[in-house]
Amino acid sequence: MSTVHTLRIDGKDVAGSDGATILEVARENGIDIPTMCHLDGISDRGACRLCMVEIAGSPKLAPACMTRVAEGMEVTAHSERLLEYRRAITEMLFVERNHVCAVCVANNHCELQDLAEDLGVTHFDLPRINPKVEVDASHPLFAIDHNRCILCLRCVRVCDEIEGAHTWDIMHRGLDTRVQTDMGLAWGDSPTCTSCGKCVQVCPTGALFEKGRAVARGTRRPRPFLPWMRVVAEERGL
Amino acid sequence: MSRPRIATVWLDGCSGCHMSFIDLDERLLEVFERADLVYSPLVDHKEYPEDVDVCLVEGAVSSEEDLHKLKVIRERTKVLVAFGDCAVTSNVPGMRNPIGVRPLLERAYVENVTINPGVPTEIVPALLPTSVPVHTVVRVDVFLPGCPPSADLIFTLLTDLLDGRVPDVAGARFGR
Numbered sequence: 523m524s525t526v527h528t529l530r531i532d533g534k535d536v537a538g539s540d541g542a543t544i545l546e547v548a549r550e551n552g553i554d555i556p557t558m559c560h561l562d563g564i565s566d567r568g569a570c571r572l573c574m575v576e577i578a579g580s581p582k583l584a585p586a587c588m589t590r591v592a593e594g595m596e597v598t599a600h601s602e603r604l605l606e607y608r609r610a611i612t613e614m615l616f617v618e619r620n621h622v623c624a625v626c627v628a629n630n631h632c633e634l635q636d637l638a639e640d641l642g643v644t645h646f647d648l649p650r651i652n653p654k655v656e657v658d659a660s661h662p663l664f665a666i667d668h669n670r671c672i673l674c675l676r677c678v679r680v681c682d683e684i685e686g687a688h689t690w691d692i693m694h695r696g697l698d699t700r701v702q703t704d705m706g707l708a709w710g711d712s713p714t715c716t717s718c719g720k721c722v723q724v725c726p727t728g729a730l731f732e733k734g735r736a737v738a739r740g741t742r743r744p745r746p747f748l749p750w751m752r753v754v755a756e757e758r759g760l
Numbered sequence: 761m762s763r764p765r766i767a768t769v770w771l772d773g774c775s776g777c778h779m780s781f782i783d784l785d786e787r788l789l790e791v792f793e794r795a796d797l798v799y800s801p802l803v804d805h806k807e808y809p810e811d812v813d814v815c816l817v818e819g820a821v822s823s824e825e826d827l828h829k830l831k832v833i834r835e836r837t838k839v840l841v842a843f844g845d846c847a848v849t850s851n852v853p854g855m856r857n858p859i860g861v862r863p864l865l866e867r868a869y870v871e872n873v874t875i876n877p878g879v880p881t882e883i884v885p886a887l888l889p890t891s892v893p894v895h896t897v898v899r900v901d902v903f904l905p906g907c908p909p910s911a912d913l914i915f916t917l918l919t920d921l922l923d924g925r926v927p928d929v930a931g932a933r934f935g936r
């Protein structure tokens with residue numbers, strides 16, 4: 523028997539079962555909270571901080587994707603302050619790498635573009651960093667362009683938790699952080715990658731893509747295998 | 761009241777934003793029934809005039825010349841619009857930024873050239889160290905992202921400005 527908690531999100535009375543996250547309960551009730559690292563079917567990491575919400579009585583913001591609902595919680599998911607933070611995060615996601623939508627495989631079906639549009643981010647006040655980053659096109663089917671990676675780590679989680687290969691991981695710190703395959707081996711030399719394509723499917727941007735796809739011609743949505751992923755994830759208690 | 765004066769400028773861009781502007785088609789007549797086009801790559805004026813009400817600036821700021829033009833434009837313009845992704849983010853022209861000017865010019869004018877290799881130093885304006893968005897150099901009043909922004913968005917923007925409203929750029933997004 524699972525306990526049900528009643529709480530309020532943005533002034534709306536809602537109910538969620540014990541163990542459910544604020545994000546899940548909000549979405550079940552038609553309250554949209556922006557997210558980037560969260561993806562139904564894989565575990566949550568709280569990496570992007572876009573889903574931060576205010577909880578009455580707490581001086582700190584909490585990530586909705588990682589915070590369990592509790593009885594009597596008063597959650598603010600939308601406020602001027604949160605919007606300002608979410609816009610700032612969106613800007614950072616853009617300027618930390620080199621996003622050139624006009625020549626990107628994900629153009630027009632990119633979750634980062636969607637996010638900017640939804641939040642009304644029309645330009646960046648933060649300066650461009652112009653980092654010199656790599657492209658690894660050594661895999662026969664796929665490639666990664668780090669210029670477009672936002673470090674959501676969906677690829678890392680899907681490869682580990684669903685495919686069970688754990689080809690992806692992260693290396694370095696801060697602005698130098700990179701996702702990498704097999705301890706820094708070229709992806710094409712990876713002994714663990716099964717070429718299943720799951721990482722490419724879950725990448726919210728044009729960082730991971732199928733080779734041979736032209737500008738704006740990458741495949742993203744729908745993600746047909748995700749319902750199945752969800753089942754697998756639930757079986758494994760993720 | 762005198763008629764509103766509109767200008768359009770082409771800095772470091774591909775002219776695609778101007779093509780989209782021309783895509784206003786018959787709506788161009790609607791706009792220019794109410795306003796004058798006083799300066800543009802599409803008309804034959806050499807000097808950017810005084811007292812411009814609205815200027816659409818296409819393109820990133822990539823050279824000394826772009827920089828100089830833009831400063832004059834800002835001084836003589838009431839509402840300056842960063843028009844399209846190159847103006848807003850530096851977009852494709854900015855792809856050279858991580859490379860640096862020297863290696864870039866060497867690659868283009870020396871390494872890949874068989875006849876008269878050499879980096880030009882005359883006639884063409886010097887490149888800035890990086891190609892930068894318009895608002896990092898002068899104040900921008902309105903941002904219209906898009907590569908290019910659609911004719912519909914441009915039309916809404918211009919009519920909003922001509923009607924004295926704050927322009928509604930909802931639906932504008934990076935890329936297309």
Ligand code: SF4
Pocket residue numbers: 620621622623624626627628629630632633634635670727728729934935
């Ligand atoms: S990943 Fe998205 S935001 Fe980045 S360049 Fe590609 S389309 Fe633009």
Ligand code: SF4
Pocket residue numbers: 680681685687688689690714715716717718719720721722
């Ligand atoms: S293709 Fe599959 S196995 Fe290979 S890195 Fe991506 S998710 Fe992992």
Ligand code: SF4
Pocket residue numbers: 666670671672673674675676677678701721724725726727729730
């Ligand atoms: S490659 Fe894609 S999925 Fe992996 S961390 Fe970067 S943006 Fe996220």
Ligand code: FES
Pocket residue numbers: 556557558559560567568569570571572573574585586587588
């Ligand atoms: S979606 Fe919650 S931190 Fe990214």
